[in-house]
Amino acid sequence: MTFSLCVREPYQDADDSRQYRFGVAVTTRLPGVGALCPFVSEAGAVAVQSHVSETLGERTLSYLDDGLAIDDAVEALLNADDNRRNRQVHGVDTEGSVVFTGSQCNDHAGHRDTGQCTVAGNLLTDEAVLDATASTYESDAFGEAPLAERLVDALAAGIEAGGDKRESLSVGSAALKVVTTEEQGYRRFYNDLRVDASETPVADLRTTYEAALLGYEQSLDEYATADEIESLGPE
Known part of the structure; x- marks a missing residue:
C-alpha cells in the first residue's frame, strides 16, 4: 500500500451548530485500493495500509x-x-x-500528523511525498473548494513529489471518501469515488471527481424544486 491522508474539518452550519467533515484519500500502485484502505463515518476517518485489514478499519470506526x-x-x-x-x-x-507505522513496513515508510490531518505512506521514493501531501492539504485547509477536491490535490502533490517507488508496477488505483455530520438534503455524488485500475489513478480520480461534481450540479438544476429529489437519496 502506498500513501493516504485523513482529515477532520470542524465548521459551523447555518444554525450555528458545530459540525464536522471527515475525509480519506489514498493511492497505490496496485488495483482496487478503494475496497481495502479508506474508512470513514460521522465519528472519524481512518486508513489501514501496508498489510491492509478491513477488520481493523471497521472495528476502529x-x-x-x-x-x-x-x-x-x-x-x-x-x-x-x-x-x-x-x-x-x-x-x-x-x-x-x-x-502508527510498524517497524516492518517497507522503506521509505513514515507518517505526519498536523492534528487535523494525518498522512502515512510506505514503499515511497522518500519522505518528500509525505511532506508534499500534508503541506498541500494544510495550505488550503477549510478552503472554498469541496473537501473531495482538496483531497485529490493533496494526493497529486504526493505523486509529483515521487509517490510510490515501485515503477515496475504500471497499474494503480486511488479512492476518496468524505462524510459530514451535518444532515444533507441529498447525496453529493463526488464524496465517494474510486478508480480501481489505471496507469494514472490520481489524474483519473480528478477526472472522475469533476464529472461527479458536474452531475451533482446538474441534478440540482433538474430536481432541486421537484418531488423527485427524494429519489436522489440521503447523503
Whole structure:
C-alpha cells in the first residue's frame, strides 16, 4: 500500500451548530485500493495500509461510533494484533488524531500528523511525498473548494513529489471518501469515488471527481424544486 491522508474539518452550519467533515484519500500502485484502505463515518476517518485489514478499519470506526477516542481505539486494536509490525494505521476523530507505522513496513515508510490531518505512506521514493501531501492539504485547509477536491490535490502533490517507488508496477488505483455530520438534503455524488485500475489513478480520480461534481450540479438544476429529489437519496 502506498500513501493516504485523513482529515477532520470542524465548521459551523447555518444554525450555528458545530459540525464536522471527515475525509480519506489514498493511492497505490496496485488495483482496487478503494475496497481495502479508506474508512470513514460521522465519528472519524481512518486508513489501514501496508498489510491492509478491513477488520481493523471497521472495528476502529465501530469504537469511534461508541465514543472511544481514536488513539485509544487504535492502541487497543494494535495491542491485540499479531501483525502490527507490518501495519500502518492513521486517522482523526472529532478531538484528536493517531499515527502508527510498524517497524516492518517497507522503506521509505513514515507518517505526519498536523492534528487535523494525518498522512502515512510506505514503499515511497522518500519522505518528500509525505511532506508534499500534508503541506498541500494544510495550505488550503477549510478552503472554498469541496473537501473531495482538496483531497485529490493533496494526493497529486504526493505523486509529483515521487509517490510510490515501485515503477515496475504500471497499474494503480486511488479512492476518496468524505462524510459530514451535518444532515444533507441529498447525496453529493463526488464524496465517494474510486478508480480501481489505471496507469494514472490520481489524474483519473480528478477526472472522475469533476464529472461527479458536474452531475451533482446538474441534478440540482433538474430536481432541486421537484418531488423527485427524494429519489436522489440521503447523503
